Amino acid sequence: MGSGELDIWVQPLGEERPTRVTSQSGDELEPSFSPADGSIVFTKGEAGGIYAGPPLTGTRSIPRGSPTPLCEGCDAGDWSPDGTRMVVQRGSPSRLLVRDLGSGREGELAAHPTWNLFQPRFSPDGRWIVFHTTNTPSLRQIYAVPAFSDGAVPVDAWIPVVPDFGVQPSWAADGAALYYFSLRDGAFCAWLQPLDPETKRPVGSARAVEHFHQPGLRAAAAAAVTNHVAAGYLYVTLTASAANIWMLDR
DSSP: TTSSOOOOOOOOEETTEEEEOOSSSSSSSEEOTTTTTOOOEESTTTOOEEEEEOOSTTTTTTOOSOOOOEEEEEEEEETTSSSSSEEEETTTEEEEEEEEETTTEEEEEOSSSSSSEEEEEOOEEEEEEEEEEEEETTEEEEEEEEESSSSSSGGGGGGEESSOOOEEEOOTTSSEEEEEEOOOSSEEEEEEEEBTTTTOOOOOOOOEEEOOOOOTTOOOOOSSSOOOEEETEEEOOOOOOOOOOOOOOO
16 A cells, blocks of 8 residues: 555565556455466455456566456455466355356355355365355354365365364465464464365364464454465564554643
């Protein structure tokens, strides 16, 4: 939001200043890079819709021209590793579908009559998708399902990965563990749950990766915690806050 609008920026590692890569109407959300060609893809507008801009050809390249629509009335989820498919969110409650970006065909993946399904992520091998649910105002859970099946995966066939409280799942690079955030200790902290490599069922207990209990630096405070795993690092959005006490002389 450095421009005063909710646009998309890219921060090249090792450089001080970010680059603004969209300048539309101030409502671009959920940006990601296409693994196929490196273009910026994002959800746009209150009605939803996934759009792609031109590929970035360098750290200071700024896409120009109108974005290309990829999917109308939907929200971006995650790319398949080969860049040919995307898991998208539709409807209310939000359900998940896998969209073939070449043909535009969609297949139902998972849906629930009352829960929203959010933050879908393809596994590194493209065979599984993990997501979190909004069961009640105070309960969130994480499940895994096969990425491709004949019709939606029944709710009773979902694999429970985090049954107590978990949001924003991200796969470990080898697909044998899942990073996520939980309120189980009173704050949004990062946890890691080991998984069976084949079945994706939990193996043993989760362990804390990093605690964010500092009053001035939290993983969620007036902003949703988001995260991503890449090149051996867990990238996390944190909210920094500070306060001062003033005395007025009247």
